[in-house]
Amino acid sequence: MTLPDGTQFEKVDSFYIYQGDIVLNEEQVNTLFNSSSDTRSGISTSSVKYWHSHRVYYTFASGFILKQNVYDAIQEWETKTSLRFIEGTGYGDYIEFFHGDGNYSNSIGRKDGKQVISLSETGSNTGTAIHEIGHAVGLIHE
Known part of the structure; x- marks a missing residue:
């Protein structure tokens, strides 16, 4: 699929893959890419939701074995930014790390409710x- 501005997506089932590792649903595509306001690489920056008070909540799916990679990545983010990551359940908007088919995020910025980051068991490291x-x-x- 190609938008009028030239932005390209690969459609897989009911999802759109952007830049190889960002998996979006149709509503996200319409919200993020169909605005004429400030754009950066085709994305309407005014429609990206950021984490409230710089706090990012996260949890791990059952059986997730790459926790140390995530902890090391979080340490890098916290050292170099004002973001703070809080592990646990019971938060309205949060990231769940799981082992999926490949490495990807299903959102650009904060998504309402649960969003996921997939890290494959064999092809992921702290950098991923x-x-x-x-x-x-x-x-x-x-």
Whole structure:
């Protein structure tokens, strides 16, 4: 699928893959890419939701084995930014790390409710976790 501005997506089932590792649903595509306000790499920056008070809540799916990679990635983010990551359940908007088919984030910025970051068991490291967290906090590829 190609938008009028040239932004391209690969459609897989009911999802759209943007830049190879950002998996969005149709509503997210319409919200993020169909605005004429400030754009950066095709994305309407005014529609990206950021984490309230710089706090990012997260949890791990059952059986997730790459926790240390995520902890190391979080340490990098906390050392270099004002973001603070809080592990636990019971938060309205949060990230769940799980082992999916590949490495990806399903949001650019904060998504209402649960959002996911997939880190494959065999093809992920701390750098991968840093990268995918970047999408979840609102960054895209340059």
